[in-house]
Amino acid sequence: MLIEHYDLDVFTPPCEPGGEKFSAIARLTVDISEVLPYLNATLRGAIYYRAANALTWKKGGHNLAFHAYQIATGNVEDYDAAVKEIDGLIKLINRTWERRAEITPDFETRQRPPLMTIYKLLPQTNCKQCGEPTCYSFAIKLVASQKTLAECAPLTEPQHAAKLAALQAIVIDAPAIG
Template sequence: MLIQGYKLELVSPACDPGTARWSAFARLEDDIRAVLPYLNAIWAGAIYGHAAGYLTWQMGSRAVSVRPRELAVSNLADKDEAEAVVAQLVETINDVWERRDEIAPRTRRRERLRALDVYRLLPGGNCKTCGEPTCFIFANKLAAGQVTVAACTLLYTDEHQGQRAQLLALLDAAA
């Protein structure tokens, strides 16, 4: 088992003291840096810094951050919920560690895909060929993973070759 034990702390965000929602910090007895590339490989949308040793991930309505000796989870109602959510997270991390031989670790940083960056590279003109009413809506859906880039057939014409290459590079960096 990778995480053998931890001490749980519950705090209200410094920027909003007295808030009804809490953040939990689990101070780990063990250094878990080695599991981060495996978590990065299987947690879709995680943001990972290999050299700095951190990983952040959106788990439903909660932001999760994993560091070598600390787990942090936001948006918790009370101590009971914090204990349950952190225990589940620890179980998940330990499970990934046990299965690491089946997972290809990923050390590459995953960039966040922003809808506005996608939008700037689309042909524009709101032609609706992709089935969306505007390029902006298409950009938002592409950034959210709800449509595929190939649906914008205009982008695949010679005229937009340069934009297409840039957009595919953006998508690759976010994959």
């Protein structure tokens, strides 16, 4: 197991005293730098900053950041949810580290594709089959890795084949772990 112990701080950011959102930081006693390229290879929408030894990820509207000796999360609903989220991230890291022989590490920095580029490649019919009111709101969630291309059923129609191929080339759409 890579991470066996950590110290946890859960707090409301000073800019929103009494606010409803919480942040949490897990301070680690081991360096997790080596696991970051494996997380980069397996987490949909992760952005790896090799020079800074850091990785960011957005999951369920929460901004997550992984550094050598620290994991942070923000925008969490309450104290218990923040504790649970950090616990889940620790387990994710340990699981990824244990599986590293099966994963090809990815040292590339993948930027999120531009929103308008994504939007223009969608069918733009606002049919709502994806659960979003408009193709534009779907595009926002796709860029943030909160939706996947598979959730837009019309993209599989033959007339959209070229657009689907273009989207598949630029959208980070790999299955997430955990």
